[in-house]
Amino acid sequence: MKKYLVLLAQAHETFREAELQALASLYDIDLDLSSYSKNNPFLVVSLEDDEQAKNLVSRAILVRSVFELWSEGKDLAELHENTKRDSKDKWELYKYCSFRFMVTSFQGSRPKQDQRELIESFSYLDFQGPIRMKDPDQVFCVLEDYDLINGSKESVLKHMCFGRWIADSDRHAIDTYDLKRRDYIGTTSFEAELALVTCNIAKITHGDLVYDPFAGTGSFLIAAAHYGGHVFGADIDGRQLRGIGKKSNIDSNFIQYNLTSKYIDVFSSDFTHPPFRSTVQFNAIVCDPPYGVREGLKVLGEENQQRIESSISKLDKDGKPLYLKSTYIPPKKNYDFPSLFDDILDFASVHLVPGGRLCCWVPVSNSEVSSDIFPQHPALHLISVCVQEFNKWSRVLTIYERRASVESTQSTRQSMRVGHFRNQYFSGFKDD
Amino acid sequence: MKLLTLNFVQCATRDCAGRQDAFPLAPQNVQLAAQETDLDPDFMANILAKIDWPGLETSLNQLGRPLTFTKEQVEQDQNLLKELHSILIETTIQEGELVCPRCSHIYHVKDGIASFLLPPHLV
Numbered sequence A: 001m002k003k004y005l006v007l008l009a010q011a012h013e014t015f016r017e018a019e020l021q022a023l024a025s026l027y028d029i030d031l032d033l034s035s036y037s038k039n040n041p042f043l044v045v046s047l048e049d050d051e052q053a054k055n056l057v058s059r060a061i062l063v064r065s066v067f068e069l070w071s072e073g074k075d076l077a078e079l080h081e082n083t084k085r086d087s088k089d090k091w092e093l094y095k096y097c098s099f100r101f102m103v104t105s106f107q108g109s110r111p112k113q114d115q116r117e118l119i120e121s122f123s124y125l126d127f128q129g130p131i132r133m134k135d136p137d138q139v140f141c142v143l144e145d146y147d148l149i150n151g152s153k154e155s156v157l158k159h160m161c162f163g164r165w166i167a168d169s170d171r172h173a174i175d176t177y178d179l180k181r182r183d184y185i186g187t188t189s190f191e192a193e194l195a196l197v198t199c200n201i202a203k204i205t206h207g208d209l210v211y212d213p214f215a216g217t218g219s220f221l222i223a224a225a226h227y228g229g230h231v232f233g234a235d236i237d238g239r240q241l242r243g244i245g246k247k248s249n250i251d252s253n254f255i256q257y258n259l260t261s262k263y264i265d266v267f268s269s270d271f272t273h274p275p276f277r278s279t280v281q282f283n284a285i286v287c288d289p290p291y292g293v294r295e296g297l298k299v300l301g302e303e304n305q306q307r308i309e310s311s312i313s314k315l316d317k318d319g320k321p322l323y324l325k326s327t328y329i330p331p332k333k334n335y336d337f338p339s340l341f342d343d344i345l346d347f348a349s350v351h352l353v354p355g356g357r358l359c360c361w362v363p364v365s366n367s368e369v370s371s372d373i374f375p376q377h378p379a380l381h382l383i384s385v386c387v388q389e390f391n392k393w394s395r396v397l398t399i400y401e402r403r404a405s406v407e408s409t410q411s412t413r414q415s416m417r418v419g420h421f422r423n424q425y426f427s428g429f430k431d432d
Numbered sequence B: 001m002k003l004l005t006l007n008f009v010q011c012a013t014r015d016c017a018g019r020q021d022a023f024p025l026a027p028q029n030v031q032l033a034a035q036e037t038d039l040d041p042d043f044m045a046n047i048l049a050k051i052d053w054p055g056l057e058t059s060l061n062q063l064g065r066p067l068t069f070t071k072e073q074v075e076q077d078q079n080l081l082k083e084l085h086s087i088l089i090e091t092t093i094q095e096g097e098l099v100c101p102r103c104s105h106i107y108h109v110k111d112g113i114a115s116f117l118l119p120p121h122l123v
Helices: A013-026 A050-057 A076-086 A088-094 A112-120 A192-201 A219-226 A238-242 A250-256 A305-313 A337-351 A421-426 B003-008 B041-048 B053-062 B071-076 B078-088
Strands: A002-008 A042-047 A063-073 A099-106 A138-148 A155-168 A209-212 A230-235 A263-268 A282-287 A298-300 A332-334 A352-365 A380-389 A393-402 B026-034 B091-099 B106-110 B113-115
Touching (some): A002 A050, A002 A155, A013 A192, A013 A393, A050 A063, A050 A155, A063 A076, A076 A088, A076 A155, A099 A112, A192 A219, A192 A282, A192 A352, A192 A393, A209 A219, A209 B041, A219 A250, A219 A282, A230 A238, A238 A263, A238 B113, A250 A263, A282 A337, A337 A380, A352 A421, B003 B053, B003 B078, B003 B091, B026 B053, B041 B071, B041 B078, B078 B091
Parallel strands (some): A099 A138, A209 A230, A209 A282, A230 A263, A263 B113, A282 A352
Antiparallel strands (some): A002 A042, A002 A063, A063 A155, A138 A155, A298 A332, A352 A393, A380 A393, B026 B091, B091 B106
16 A cells, blocks of 8 residues: 545535545545545545556546655655655656656745745755656646634645645536536526536446436536436426527537437426336436425425316317326425425435435525434435535535345434424524 | 436326336327437446336337347347447437326427426326
8 A cells, every 4th residue: 555645625625525435435445534634635545556546536526636645744854854764765766757846835835936946955856857847757746735824814834745646636627517608507507516526426427327306407417427427307397407499408518518428318397206117226316406495395286176176177179188288387386395305315215226326405504404404214324414504504415325225123214304494594594 | 308218207197106007108199309329338238227128119119110139139239239229319209299008198298308297186
């Protein structure tokens, strides 16, 4: 085993661990994250070889790069001391290849002249190969972490690392799939970064069959397809699926990103009445269900018995029932989020392959966020929850995995234990 | 709607949900279209295990394009896998109706998108 330095992105810190663990499990990597710290951009891990390091980070979103770790130190003197002590056996390997150096700093920086001096202080490595700024054989990197001094813009050096660059992450995909440049979006389109993270955590990979039952404008379908998933989407609102004309719809988004071959279908359906036959199983289910804030949560149905009866008997001029015509618009009734979440777990317990993951976003008021409020299902294992905190409420990514076998001792079922999110939202999350 | 999807869905009404005889939905008055896409062998291997083969045979008979090979033959022959890809992934129902073999409820396909929404007396 060798030591590698994972350079983490300083964004969505609570999601980074879940993403790395999911990718490690996807590539069968035995990953020890015991040194992981939420506030540290550096993560040191032990891995077999460069190939494994590449696998671990090359599709990660909340990672920047991975390096073969040569040495660490609290300041430059200690870094040099440790480089000379621990990495001497590696110097010979890179003696004649082309190379360049780079310096990466956090919460602090050095002027250009200092950077140059810093790089030159490594001259004892005695690399004889040509320096190439473009496409060198190897890149060596000095990484520095600074601490901000309270109440000022000044910062002090805390820690340094030195290593050989191995691979960059998939972070540039955030820009590729930026909603600002996407042909078709809507008011509920999900931002690219967390949609991609969701699909990584769902362990979506080549050849997978993926379903989003609340597809909307297809944000998760695009992210899942980026990682090789073949996607199905459904939505109760057919207008969102159809988009606006031939040039701006879910289909055109797949064309824009050259992912058409990953796109299977979208259809309108209500989540409480999914049309899949019971033996169809997906490798992953990813979704951001409606929270019921914007327009209330609706499902198919009609509370009023009289209206149900009258809708059966209404005929068109040819004597055909109106409800069988393509222009018929069925009535909808109000529904509540905890019931919908129960339905999602029931669906996942039948329609996920064993080991397959359900990644479902849930709104929770900040006063209620804790891991024991989320629903449980005997066939599903709640792996973890990742919290994106806003001012008064949070968007929580819940991650469930379908159990290979259901043991009778685990047959507890529990619904979500929360107040009514829509009421809380409109009362400004004040205590009842 | 691709023929793969036709093989994955059944009638969603309260009385038909979960019942095997509410599958496959029978295509009626349909317009088919062909749309070329890349063959993904990993994906085809994945869905080969998920296809309801008798259901696929029934659907293709109803569409007047009977299958000329068996599931076992596909597993042995790359060319047949390509043919199956062209049937399941490249053939779409653009317009038409899908009728439940059990309760005769009619679902509509418009612009290639099916609707499985239901009237209140069937939910």
